[in-house]
Amino acid sequence: MSERGQISVALVAAVTLVMLGGVLLGYLSQVAVGGGHAQRAADLAAIAAAKRLGADPGAPAAALRRTAAGSAGANGARIVSVRVIRTGAVPRAVDVTVAVAVDGAAPGAGVQHRMVQARARAGVQFAATLAAGSFRPVDLRGGRGPLAAVTAAEAQVGWPYVWGGESRAEGGFDCSGLIDYAYAAAGTPLPGRPTAAELWRMARPEPAAALEPSDLVFVGARSGAPDHVGMYVGDGTVVVAPHTGAQVRFEPLSAGGWDGFARLMPDAAAEPADDPAVEAAARAHQVPPDALAAELRLGLARDPETAAAALARAMRRHPGDLAAALSDAVGDPSAGALVLRSASGSGLTGFSSSVRLLPLPAAPAAAPAAGGGTGRGSGGGVDVAGIVAAAGKGLERAAEQLDHVGGRVPVQAAAGFRNVGRFGIAGLATFAPNRHLQDASTFFGAVWDGAEALLHAVGGGLVLDGPSLWVARLAIPVGLGFAGLYAWQAYTARRRDDQIWYGLQAASTAMTSIGAMTAGADLIAIGAGSAEVPPVGVALIVIGAAFLVGGCIYRERDWLAGGLRTGTGWVRNKVSGAAGAAVDAGRSVIQALNPF
Amino acid sequence: MRGERGQATIELVALAGLVAIVALSVHALLVLWAAQSRAQGIADQAAVMVAEGRPIPARLRHDADIRRHGRTLAVTVHVSLAGVPGSADAVARAALP
Numbered sequence: 001m002s003e004r005g006q007i008s009v010a011l012v013a014a015v016t017l018v019m020l021g022g023v024l025l026g027y028l029s030q031v032a033v034g035g036g037h038a039q040r041a042a043d044l045a046a047i048a049a050a051k052r053l054g055a056d057p058g059a060p061a062a063a064l065r066r067t068a069a070g071s072a073g074a075n076g077a078r079i080v081s082v083r084v085i086r087t088g089a090v091p092r093a094v095d096v097t098v099a100v101a102v103d104g105a106a107p108g109a110g111v112q113h114r115m116v117q118a119r120a121r122a123g124v125q126f127a128a129t130l131a132a133g134s135f136r137p138v139d140l141r142g143g144r145g146p147l148a149a150v151t152a153a154e155a156q157v158g159w160p161y162v163w164g165g166e167s168r169a170e171g172g173f174d175c176s177g178l179i180d181y182a183y184a185a186a187g188t189p190l191p192g193r194p195t196a197a198e199l200w201r202m203a204r205p206e207p208a209a210a211l212e213p214s215d216l217v218f219v220g221a222r223s224g225a226p227d228h229v230g231m232y233v234g235d236g237t238v239v240v241a242p243h244t245g246a247q248v249r250f251e252p253l254s255a256g257g258w259d260g261f262a263r264l265m266p267d268a269a270a271e272p273a274d275d276p277a278v279e280a281a282a283r284a285h286q287v288p289p290d291a292l293a294a295e296l297r298l299g300l301a302r303d304p305e306t307a308a309a310a311l312a313r314a315m316r317r318h319p320g321d322l323a324a325a326l327s328d329a330v331g332d333p334s335a336g337a338l339v340l341r342s343a344s345g346s347g348l349t350g351f352s353s354s355v356r357l358l359p360l361p362a363a364p365a366a367a368p369a370a371g372g373g374t375g376r377g378s379g380g381g382v383d384v385a386g387i388v389a390a391a392g393k394g395l396e397r398a399a400e401q402l403d404h405v406g407g408r409v410p411v412q413a414a415a416g417f418r419n420v421g422r423f424g425i426a427g428l429a430t431f432a433p434n435r436h437l438q439d440a441s442t443f444f445g446a447v448w449d450g451a452e453a454l455l456h457a458v459g460g461g462l463v464l465d466g467p468s469l470w471v472a473r474l475a476i477p478v479g480l481g482f483a484g485l486y487a488w489q490a491y492t493a494r495r496r497d498d499q500i501w502y503g504l505q506a507a508s509t510a511m512t513s514i515g516a517m518t519a520g521a522d523l524i525a526i527g528a529g530s531a532e533v534p535p536v537g538v539a540l541i542v543i544g545a546a547f548l549v550g551g552c553i554y555r556e557r558d559w560l561a562g563g564l565r566t567g568t569g570w571v572r573n574k575v576s577g578a579a580g581a582a583v584d585a586g587r588s589v590i591q592a593l594n595p596f
Numbered sequence: 597m598r599g600e601r602g603q604a605t606i607e608l609v610a611l612a613g614l615v616a617i618v619a620l621s622v623h624a625l626l627v628l629w630a631a632q633s634r635a636q637g638i639a640d641q642a643a644v645m646v647a648e649g650r651p652i653p654a655r656l657r658h659d660a661d662i663r664r665h666g667r668t669l670a671v672t673v674h675v676s677l678a679g680v681p682g683s684a685d686a687v688a689r690a691a692l693p
Contacts, residue, residue, distance in 0.1 A: 040643065043644050044647055044690065044691070045693070047648060047693055048647070051647075051693065070693075074691030355649070
């Protein structure tokens with residue numbers, strides 16, 4: 001007998017452990033999948049918002065949130081927050097937090113939801129190149145007329161002079177090419193591609209004292225066929241493509257030998273002037289004012305003078321490449337590209353962006369303790385402080401991870417462990433090596449089910465959905481079948497004890513099945529996602545569990561009474577007569593309950 | 597005593613068979629679980645790479661069948677189960693921005 005018992009115990013334990021392990025792993029995989037969904041949704045939402053920002057650096061926060069929400073929704077999440085991280089006015093990254101409902105539904109555990117949050121950050125990098133075959137575009141902000149022509153001409157400061165050149169494809173501008181471009185950009189295109197002499201003939205001469213911005217200044221006008229032309233930009237300054245080997249630049253009106261002055265562009269209504277401080281700094285340092293203004297506008301510099309000087313130095317280091325010069329001047333290619341785009345407007349065709357997920361910043365490190373008591377070990381000894389700090393960091397990291405994971409675990413893991421426990425009891429009720437243990441397991445299982453059903457009854461009913469709904473659908477016909485089987489066994493049993501035991505089991509199973517059936521047609525309708533067992537049905541389930549509890553007590557009445565007798569003797573011997581009397585009283589109650 | 601030993605042997609064989617079946621089932625579940633996790637992981641990585649405009653590394657393509665249908669990325673990991681003919685598929689999907 002003992003051999004059989006040992007073998008059975010070992011094998012039953014092995015089977016039970018394997019089953020429990022399988023169930024536990026199943027639940028843990030659910031947990032992992034729930035968390036993974038949240039992180040993926042956060043990653044893709046952050047990337048979506050960052051790409052939107054990359055395409056339109058000025059996109060409003062609401063638009064970014066909409067974009068992120070669309071992506072998150074497609075991955076089963078909803079947006080909690082969207083935050084743009086900027087340096088000045090330059091966007092650097094988008095930080096997105098999403099929430100995903102993790103379904104904790106499991107057989108017997110009911111429906112439990114928890115919102116799992118995940119966070120991701122996507123960085124955006126801008127890049128800009130200037131097209132080789134055209135002038136540098138300039139954002140005139142809708143401006144037309146003289147000041148627009150001035151702005152367009154000034155934007156070319158720094159490009160090399162090439163005789164006959166009218167585009168960067170030809171290597172730069174000559175003097176009349178610059179004027180032709182600037183007037184065209186300002187909405188007043190000139191016929192053909194006029195030379196300086198032709199411009200002089202087309203224009204209306206003006207006295208030098210009457211010069212207005214956008215008027216033209218000539219060298220050799222006295223001959224009637226000038227060979228050089230520049231544009232007056234105000235404040236006694238001319239912008240000009242001077243000669244081979246030089247670059248488009250600002251010159252004082254008094255220094256160029258200008259002998260003819262003329263007006264080609266009709267007078268325009270008063271236009272808002274650019275910031276005089278920016279204009280002055282740009283002219284003093286020979287840099288394009290629009291680029292300098294964009295740099296200040298984006299918060300990458302505060303003082304026009306300092307910024308202009310830095311840009312001038314960068315332009316000398318990168319001759320003919322304003323994109324590289326701006327990146328150099330502001331110390332960041334992405335910000336430099338954004339400055340160029342801000343200055344050049346939509347005409348900048350070589351503007352692009354790239355998006356990458358970024359690691360989330362770690363929590364700020366704790367400040368060192370005042371006084372630095374331990375400090376670093378000296379003389380090559382063991383660095384105790386370092387080890388302690390590293391261990392502390394490790395623990396902190398582990399705590400972060402636990403906190404991160406812990407948010408996902410409780411609902412499903414609780415349901416999982418709860419069901420693992422219930423499955424274990426059911427397994428013992430079937431596989432336990434002797435009848436007493438089987439009955440004890442059945443007893444505890446019935447108490448468990450009865451208590452759970454009672455809690456649902458108090459709560460107003462039991463909702464079956466997900467797996468628990470399918471378990472109920474399968475369990476009801478099986479339960480009714482078993483009720484009939486138990487009834488037949490009770491009817492055919494010869495011993496009175498067996499008749500009562502099987503009769504109670506039949507009643508218990510029938511009551512439980514009928515109780516579940518009160519959920520109604522939703523149990524049959526395959527399309528139904530849930531079914532509710534009303535309080536009366538739950539009460540029937542409780543009564544069914546009570547029948548089974550009663551059956552277990554009845555079947556094991558002798559065993560229980562024997563145990564109590566043993567307990568009585570032990571208490572009498574070891575404790576006191578009073579305690580023994582109490583146990584006697586307990587025994588009397590059990591015996592009184594036993595009508596057979 | 598002899599009858600009890602015989603009974604014990606029968607129980608041993610029966611329960612050992614049961615243990616083997618349960619163990620194989622759990623093993624199959626573990627393999628499928630691992631494949632599903634792998635598919636999820638690949639879908640996560642591939643979706644991020646596609647969203648960022650980067651090519652999917654050959655390493656990922658080697659481990660799974662990655663297909664893009666419009667704005668959905670479907671990742672399939674094929675699984676062979678011991679003693680089961682054919683293969684099972686673990687599929688994970690990600691919606692691209």
